[in-house]
Amino acid sequence: MADHLFEYTLRLGDNCLILGQRLAEWTGHAPILEEDLALGNLGLDLLGQARAFLTYAGKVEGKGRSEDDLAFLRDAHAFRNVSLVEQPNGDFGQTMARHLLFAGWYSLVLERLTQSQDSTLAAVAEKGVKEIAYHWRHAAEWTIRLGDGTDESHRRMQSGLHQVWGYTPELFRMDETDTAMLRAGVGADLAALQPAWDARIDAVLVEASLERPSSVTRSNGKQGVHSEHLGHMLSEMQFLQRAYPGMEW
Amino acid sequence: MVAATLHRLDDARVWRVLAEVCDPELPFLSVVDLGIVREVSLTGGVVRITPTYSGCPAAEVIGLAIANKLAEAGMNLRVETQLSPAWTTDWITEKGRETLLAHGIAPPPAASTDKHTLFADPPAVACPCCGSMDTERVSAFGATACKAMHRCLSCSEPFEAFKCL
Numbered sequence: 001m002a003d004h005l006f007e008y009t010l011r012l013g014d015n016c017l018i019l020g021q022r023l024a025e026w027t028g029h030a031p032i033l034e035e036d037l038a039l040g041n042l043g044l045d046l047l048g049q050a051r052a053f054l055t056y057a058g059k060v061e062g063k064g065r066s067e068d069d070l071a072f073l074r075d076a077h078a079f080r081n082v083s084l085v086e087q088p089n090g091d092f093g094q095t096m097a098r099h100l101l102f103a104g105w106y107s108l109v110l111e112r113l114t115q116s117q118d119s120t121l122a123a124v125a126e127k128g129v130k131e132i133a134y135h136w137r138h139a140a141e142w143t144i145r146l147g148d149g150t151d152e153s154h155r156r157m158q159s160g161l162h163q164v165w166g167y168t169p170e171l172f173r174m175d176e177t178d179t180a181m182l183r184a185g186v187g188a189d190l191a192a193l194q195p196a197w198d199a200r201i202d203a204v205l206v207e208a209s210l211e212r213p214s215s216v217t218r219s220n221g222k223q224g225v226h227s228e229h230l231g232h233m234l235s236e237m238q239f240l241q242r243a244y245p246g247m248e249w
Numbered sequence: 250m251v252a253a254t255l256h257r258l259d260d261a262r263v264w265r266v267l268a269e270v271c272d273p274e275l276p277f278l279s280v281v282d283l284g285i286v287r288e289v290s291l292t293g294g295v296v297r298i299t300p301t302y303s304g305c306p307a308a309e310v311i312g313l314a315i316a317n318k319l320a321e322a323g324m325n326l327r328v329e330t331q332l333s334p335a336w337t338t339d340w341i342t343e344k345g346r347e348t349l350l351a352h353g354i355a356p357p358p359a360a361s362t363d364k365h366t367l368f369a370d371p372p373a374v375a376c377p378c379c380g381s382m383d384t385e386r387v388s389a390f391g392a393t394a395c396k397a398m399h400r401c402l403s404c405s406e407p408f409e410a411f412k413c414l
Contacts, residue, residue: 048304
């Protein structure tokens with residue numbers, strides 16, 4: 001049971017950590033100043049949630065690993081984030097597409113987790129759900145603005161959506177850990193979230209004059225099977241700890 | 250009876266010390282007025298604070314600043330972080346709201362969480378300079394996690410507004 005809880009908490013933490021890191025890559029590169037600040041802020045929210053989840057995961061595991069140990073001293077195969085969040089930023093449209101699909105799902109997960117029997121997960125979710133509401137709205141507004149904008153912005157938004165869409169089935173697939181956590185009243189019923197997600201995503205896509213893609217990519221990020229992108233990202237994120245093990249500020 | 254009085258006095262002393270600690274990102278607003286001090290427990294030897302945002306970089310600095318200030322005042326209390334119930338802008342005190350306004354930051358509308366629907370306009374925010382309600386939001390994200398950027402269409406002044414949470 002503790003193994004499942006560790007695994008489950010790690011997934012939540014890694015989703016936040018990896019997407020937060022991806023969003024931070026935009027710092028200094030966003031198309032406009034307001035978006036530079038926005039993407040940095042979105043990343044910061046996720047990083048904050050990642051810290052809470054990973055600290056708790058370390059505690060559940062009981063081997064004395066801290067949030068930093070978990071973030072900086074694991075190799076790619078030990079990460080449990082869904083594959084969607086490790087996908088490269090692409091252009092701004094693709095980043096917004098990824099964020100739309102993720103935030104649309106993650107806010108539903110957090111809503112369920114506020115009712116979790118695990119009081120720590122419930123507390124982090126209670127805090128996070130209010131923050132992610134801003135993420136969802138931000139991504140949805142940009143999706144509409146770009147999708148329903150110029151020919152070029154429409155083309156790019158549609159193409160960004162195609163790039164990342166295939167990774168969404170993984171978000172709703174229940175495995176042994178998910179099922180055990182659901183039975184224990186700790187985790188969310190991911191499969192049951194699909195209709196609500198479909199409805200909110202479709203509403204945005206219609207408004208944005210975008211087509212709903214149907215591509216499916218086999219992805220098992222939450223079981224530790226990752227695309228090559230994650231390794232490259234970690235090599236940068238973990239560089240300091242790899243080059244100078246145990247180094248502190 | 251005496252003990253009870255002493256207890257109350259000490260409690261008040263702690264709160265007075267806390268009122269001198271400011272948020273480093275809002276160096277005129279005390280942690281008490283920001284509404285992040287959840288509990289002072291002398292019996293437990295602890296002061297409980299709650300972060301504004303999960304990723305607020307100021308949270309740890311604030312915890313340290315509180316611990317230092319209490320130590321300076323000879324009060325040996327731990328500072329603990331409490332996540333639940335989650336902080337809301339409704340906990341900013343009336344004095345806190347006035348202080349924000351006096352420093353050119355529009356306070357969040359009282360007792361409301363910004364639940365405006367996807368395509369609707371966010372709630373109107375009064376310009377902290379001229380008081381006009383004819384303002385627009387430039388960006389939902391600003392220099393810190395807790396603020397958004399707005400612009401006054403009457404006096405043309407750009408300003409920051411505390412986000413509803």
